[in-house]
Amino acid sequence: MRMRALVDPAILPAYATSGIRMARRAIRGHVRHRGDAVSILAAVVASCADGRHLDASGGHFRQFWTRDFGFSAQALVRLGEGARVDASLEWALAAWKRHGRVTTTIFPGDRPADVWDYGVDSLPLLLRALRAAPSGELLATRHAALLGAEVGHFGAVVVEPAGGWVRDDRPFSTHRDTVRSGPNAYAHAMVALLERELRETGWFPLPFAAGAADRLVAGFWRGDHFAEGRPGTREAALVTGDANVVPFWLRIVPDDLGAVEMLARIEHEGLARPLPLRYAARRSAREDRLQGALLPDYQGTAIWTSLGAMALDVMDRVEAPGTDAAIGRYAALVERDGTLWEVLGDDLRPYRGRLGLWHADEAMLWAAILLDLLIRRAGQAGTGDRP
16 A cells, blocks of 8 residues: 555655755755744744645645644634634545545645555544534535545444454554554544544444443553553553553543653653654654655654644643743744754754655644644633643
């Protein structure tokens, strides 16, 4: 599937356009927005708007990524970007209707494709975004045929008919999409997210056995952290950033399950130093070979600001030790560079691939999560339920 995806006609032109943007940035430097962290992050979010929808970044990822948009949608609405959220969803749903399937990404020319496998988080995060959008219920009703079919497809492709666990006979695309992923904690969290969205909206029937959140806890919770894999798997002893922060940040599990203890454990594992948050303390053996040759450890020990923003939000919510200092370091980094980088190295400089052929993206849409947090903390604006 991955090799076929690499040469998908929808994806091929993006290699050239992204390469041109990276080359231009290498010559001119990245776009530096002015002001304090709040002003810079607001400008970053604005730079992601292309007139019809919100791209994943204002840098080289000028495509619509369902995952990034779904992570950011609630914060965007609280920030007053509801009209852009509505417009993005209307446009994306129309593209998917023509394509016949919801995908991880929509490339220029309104061409949907999965990068690199079926996205276990695409549909759950899409429904989360629809719930947050001002016109979400109207859009869900208007596109009920597509969405209802996708719910059924998700149940068939992702979940075992007996027991409700995530299937182990195929890989899935996740936030860590350059690492081959199967029935890990993140995937089970996405099943639980979809169950919650379907239960609370009543939009479509549940296509698998109820109790996904309970299965997540029973299979992966170890008292102070979620393990990457279930007992008996080679990932059972791994402590990863996405497996731990995402279930709490999305409120799939309650904070009193052990959010404070989880934050202390990922700090102990080195995942939150020098800034939150790394996927893992060691490079993954499941890293895609081609990606690993060009972008070694891209989604391993590098620091991802998407996960970092989620971690900061959970830290703030539970008043974890060190919250103020961690948020202050992130704000200082944004002000130093005038943007929010996608991925950082240990030196807190943008990640670079082998031979400098790849440079971490700039001006990420998920800056909305950090911006929303800073505004709420300052008491300037922002109401409504937390993520």
